[in-house]
Amino acid sequence: MISPYFLLIPILLPIVGGFSLLFLRLPGDADKKRNLYLETIVVITSILVWTAVLFVRREAVQIISLSGKFSIGLRPDGLSCLFAGMVSLMWPLVMLYAFEYMEEAQKKNRFFAFYVMTYGVTLGLSFSYNVTTLYTFIEMLTLVTIPLVCHYGNHESMYAGRKYAAFTIGGTGFAFFAVVLTTVYGEGGLFMYGGSLHVSRITPILQLAFLCGFFGFGVKAAVFPLHAWLPIASAAPTPVTALLHAVAVENSGVFAVVRLVYFTFGTEILSGTLSLNAALLTAEFTMVFAAAMALKQRHFKRRLAYSTVSNLSYMLFGILLLTPAGLTAGLLHMVFHGIIKMSLFLCAGAFMHVTGNEYIYQINGVGRRMPVIFSLYTLAGFSLVGIPLFCGFVSKWRLVNAGIEAGRAQSLAGVFVLIISAFLCAMYILTVSVRAFFPVKGSDRYADRGDIKDPGRRMLIPIVFFGILNVLLGIRPGPLIGYIEKIAEGLL
Numbered sequence: 001m002i003s004p005y006f007l008l009i010p011i012l013l014p015i016v017g018g019f020s021l022l023f024l025r026l027p028g029d030a031d032k033k034r035n036l037y038l039e040t041i042v043v044i045t046s047i048l049v050w051t052a053v054l055f056v057r058r059e060a061v062q063i064i065s066l067s068g069k070f071s072i073g074l075r076p077d078g079l080s081c082l083f084a085g086m087v088s089l090m091w092p093l094v095m096l097y098a099f100e101y102m103e104e105a106q107k108k109n110r111f112f113a114f115y116v117m118t119y120g121v122t123l124g125l126s127f128s129y130n131v132t133t134l135y136t137f138i139e140m141l142t143l144v145t146i147p148l149v150c151h152y153g154n155h156e157s158m159y160a161g162r163k164y165a166a167f168t169i170g171g172t173g174f175a176f177f178a179v180v181l182t183t184v185y186g187e188g189g190l191f192m193y194g195g196s197l198h199v200s201r202i203t204p205i206l207q208l209a210f211l212c213g214f215f216g217f218g219v220k221a222a223v224f225p226l227h228a229w230l231p232i233a234s235a236a237p238t239p240v241t242a243l244l245h246a247v248a249v250e251n252s253g254v255f256a257v258v259r260l261v262y263f264t265f266g267t268e269i270l271s272g273t274l275s276l277n278a279a280l281l282t283a284e285f286t287m288v289f290a291a292a293m294a295l296k297q298r299h300f301k302r303r304l305a306y307s308t309v310s311n312l313s314y315m316l317f318g319i320l321l322l323t324p325a326g327l328t329a330g331l332l333h334m335v336f337h338g339i340i341k342m343s344l345f346l347c348a349g350a351f352m353h354v355t356g357n358e359y360i361y362q363i364n365g366v367g368r369r370m371p372v373i374f375s376l377y378t379l380a381g382f383s384l385v386g387i388p389l390f391c392g393f394v395s396k397w398r399l400v401n402a403g404i405e406a407g408r409a410q411s412l413a414g415v416f417v418l419i420i421s422a423f424l425c426a427m428y429i430l431t432v433s434v435r436a437f438f439p440v441k442g443s444d445r446y447a448d449r450g451d452i453k454d455p456g457r458r459m460l461i462p463i464v465f466f467g468i469l470n471v472l473l474g475i476r477p478g479p480l481i482g483y484i485e486k487i488a489e490g491l492l
Contacts, residue, residue, distance in 0.1 A: 002051070004061040007074045010048035010088075011124045017041040018116030021109055031108070035099045038112055042092045045119060049088035052127075053081040060129045060190070069188035072136060075129035077191070078492025079263075079331075082484065083255050084126035086335055087247050090342060091119050093462035097346055098239035100458040101353055105237070107151070114147045115239070122248045125255070131179045131189035131264055134256055135172065138217070141252060142168040148240040149233050160235040167219050167229040168249075175216025175256075181209040182264050191259055193490035195266020202265070207275040213260045214279045220253030221316060222309040224286040230309055231293075234301040238349025241301060247338055250308060254315045254334055258327070267322040277410060280320045284414045286313035291424035298360050300348050303428055304341070307384070310421055311337045317414050318399050325402040327488040332481065333395035336473065340383045340392055343466040344429075347377035350455045350463065355446075360432060365444030367436030369452040372460065374436040376467040381429040383470050386422050391473040394481075396422065 018041075021034070053076065060075035076084075098115065102108055121144055125137035142165065150161030183189035185206065186196040199206065219226045230250070234241050243249075261270065270276045287310050294306035311333070318330030350373045351366065352358055367374035383390030386397070396418070403415035439445075446452050454460060473480065486492045 001057045002055045004056055004059055004074060004076065006048075006056050007052055007061075007076065007127050008063070010045050010052060011074075011120050011127070013048070014041055014045050014116045014120035014123075018113045018120070021113040021116070024109070031103070034109065034112065038116055039092065039095055039099075041116060042095050042119060045123075046088040046092055049084050049123065052076055053085055066132070069183050070132050071130065071188060072133045073129040074124075074127045074133070075191070076127055078483070078487040079255075079258065080126045080128075081492075082331065082335070082487060083251070084123055086251075086338055087119070087122050087126065090243070090247055090338065093465055094239055094242055094342070094346070096458050097242075097349075097462045098237075100456055101239055101349060102237060105151075110147065111151050111237070114144050117144045118148070118243070118248055122252065125252055128259075129191060131182050131191075131259070134259060135175060135179045138175075138220070138252060138256060139169070139172055141249065142172070145240075145249060149236045151237055151240070152235070156235045160229075160232045164229045164233050167226060171216050171219025171226055173216070174212045178209045178213030178216065178260065181206060182213075186264070189264065191263035193263055195262075195269065196264055197266065197269065199269065202269040202273055202275075206265075206269075207273055210260070210265055210270065210273075210275045211278060214257060214275075215282075217253050217256035217260065218282075218316070220249050221257060221312045222250060222253070222286075222290075223282050223313060223316065224289055227286065227290065227309045231297075231302045231305040234299070234305045238301070238345060238352065241305070242342055242345040242349065247342070250312050251334055251338060254312060254319070254330075257316060258319055258331070261319060261322070262327065271322055276320065276322070280317070280410055280414070283313040283316040283320060284410075284417045286310065287317065287414075287421045288417050288424070291421035291428070294428045295424055297428075300352065300358055300360055300363070300432070301345070303360065303432075304344055304348060307344075307425065307428065308341055310425070311341070311384070314396070314399060314418060314421075317418065318402055321402055321406045321411055323402060323406055324485070324488040325398070325405055328481070328484050329395060329398035329402045331484045331487065332398060332477075335480065335484075336383070336391040336395045339466055339469050339473070340380050343376060343380035343463060343470060344384070346459070346463045346466070347373050347380070350459055353459070354455055355452060360435065362445060363432060363435045364439035365436070365446045366452065367433070368444075369446045369449060370436075370454050372454045373463065374433060376463055377436075378430075378433040379467055380470055381433055383474065384429055385426045389471070389474050391470050391477065394474060394477045
């Protein structure tokens with residue numbers, strides 16, 4: 001078995017490799033050389049991640065001692081391997097997509113530098129061994145993604161970047177209170193299944209710390225009323241929004257809440273508390289509120305952004321049930337929603353890239369010109385709604401069952417809210433497919449547009465891959481469910 005210090009390599013490689021791109025001057029065909037350089041870094045990093053997942057010893061290592069109980073360290077456990085494995089599978093494919101999408105863009109060196117650095121920071125967050133390390137990497141994640149959100153440099157992008165920075169930096173300021181208290185009152189904030197606090201019952205100050213941690217980390221999980229930055233961040237290039245919504249930022253917020261609930265506070269002292277009920281109520285409200293807001297949106301990516309807000313709270317709902325079944329369902333939806341939303345955003349980006357259009361009404365008839373893109377969009381839409389034979393059905397079904405099994409009035413109310421939001425989801429997702437393939441007579445905008453067609457291979461390969469994964473995991477989810485169940489029971 002390999003030493004846990006090995007984890008530093010996949011974390012530092014993309015950070016150093018991306019940072020160096022800010023200073024590299026590539027002669028000749030710069031685009032090809034840069035793309036080869038970056039894809040090599042990303043693929044090697046993913047190989048190193050899977051090496052770590054399979055062969056690194058499951059023990060903690062302290063990298064830096066800060067002061068007293070505060071330290072920076074790494075450890076691979078079942079949860080970190082799940083999150084890092086998901087990230088490492090998606091990043092090389094979306095990088096390939098980004099090469100074609102950003103072909104005509106300006107300042108590509110800067111864009112790709114921060115894009116690759118984000119990969120390393122996300123892996124650092126994944127393998128964090130205590131709340132101080134998690135907090136540090138979450139702050140770093142904000143800093144390296146702000147330039148990506150602002151990339152286009154126009155008024156809309158700069159406003160989105162400022163709002164993103166204000167919400168996420170301000171939010172993690174609240175989380176700092178939870179970081180300090182859980183570190184002081186426990187084993188240095190170490191992540192231990194069942195909790196690491198040295199208390200027999202939760203005090204009012206610790207309940208406040210939990211709420212600060214939930215909403216502080218929950219900014220990245222876009223809980224109401226701290227969700228407002230996310231739809232506006234859709235002004236970023238699609239390769240950024242795909243990773244923000246499907247993996248790096250939003251799921252990091254969910255990941256942090258799992259660490260806070262199950263590995264820091266513990267379910268025993270949180271069960272039945274006012275702070276937990278407040279967090280659960282927030283998640284339930286966010287589910288249906290964001291689904292209703294998605295239905296109102298006319299901008300394609302903004303509609304998908306509100307869908308992400310809703311689905312992130314599906315995950316939080318399962319996590320906050322404080323049962324192994326709820327945690328299993330929440331983590332399963334984290335993985336499956338990442339695959340689905342990656343597919344949806346990449347399809348939306350392909351439409352915008354090819355046609356230059358951004359709004360829902362401009363989709364009328366385009367499915368006949370871009371059949372691969374909108375067929376795969378429709379399959380992903382079926383999955384997000386929760387139709388059987390697709391992976392989204394598996395996780396939503398388990399969320400419903402977990403809510404019913406919990407047996408509490410609030411959990412049953414959450415099941416009702418989840419079903420309502422699923423109906424709204426069908427309306428805001430599948431109406432796009434209807435417009436694309438069955439436009440109202442006389443509204444087909446692309447009937448005489450022979451120049452409109454599916455994009456090139458570099459954009460199609462990732463979309464097709466995620467489409468296949470969506471179906472395969474809907475039919476055969478067993479191995480993944482078994483792995484996540486072990487995490488939920490504290491066995492990994």
